[in-house]
Amino acid sequence: MKAEKGWVYLEGECRYTRNPDIIRHEVRRLHQERTWVDLRHPGYRSVPTVITGTDGKIVEIDRPRDWEPVPEVLLTYQRPREPWHFMKADVKEVTARSVRIHLPHTLTVFERREFFRVEVPAGSSVVIQYVSGGTAARLSGDLADLSGQGYVLDGEVVDVSLGGVAFETTPLPDIPLPSVGTRIHPVTLHLAAGPGGAPDLIRISEATVVKLRKRGDQPRARIALRFSATEEETEALAAYIRRRELAILKAAQEA
Structure with missing residues (x-):
């Protein structure tokens, strides 16, 4: 998958990037600020959880109790006064306490609105x-x-x-x-x-x-x-x- 140098803008006030440096910086910010995130896959959305660690290549997330093994996951979050963010990543492994994913390969950001449109x-x-x-x-x-x-x-x-x-x-x-x-x-x-x-x-x-x-x-x-x-x-x-x-x-x- 090709990595863009920066952001790509689409219609509907949506932008995305596959730049690993941008994504890595955002993951570290989520970890440092203990931002609540959701894990999603078709038919499933977890309760809010947090990133517990990252080395820049692997991201470790506190495992939701009802988590079911899947090969790919969406990590979603919204900070106060910021738009919705969606990260797509491949799952590396699941332990009793953690879901470990590879560094997300895509970060998509939607618009700045009270409600996602x-x-x-x-x-x-x-x-x-x-x-x-x-x-x-x-x-x-x-x-x-x-x-x-x-x-x-x-x-x-x-x-x-x-x-x-x-x-x-x-x-x-x-x-x-x-x-x-x-x-x-x-x-x-x-x-x-x-x-x-x-x-x-x-x-x-x-x-x-x-x-x-x-x-x-x-x-x-x-x-x-x-x-x-x-x-x-x-x-x-x-x-x-x-x-x-x-x-x-x-x-x-x-x-």
């Missing part, structure tokens, strides 16, 4: 229901059955996080766009899983419009919502985001 595959859509301008209007056609009183608007999802969703839409001429501050009841997400996967249908009971951006006089607009989700809704969304994290990391490391 993931881009979604093409075909992901959203439907929102709202009342605009303090008045209610009944729609005609099939959408009337969904909306009751108010408006229904659909669009293509750009990205999603536990905190909200951004989407683009071209409303019909008689449907006003929701202004910033408009309450949405509910949000229905159809999130594509990628090739060969079934889409996730997730319903968020309440949200608020926090951003509305139009392109000049064009009708198309980008809207950002902030979720007020229940615990059950958040868990469903988190499960989808975790799967997308792994898919994005795999794509970055194969680039």
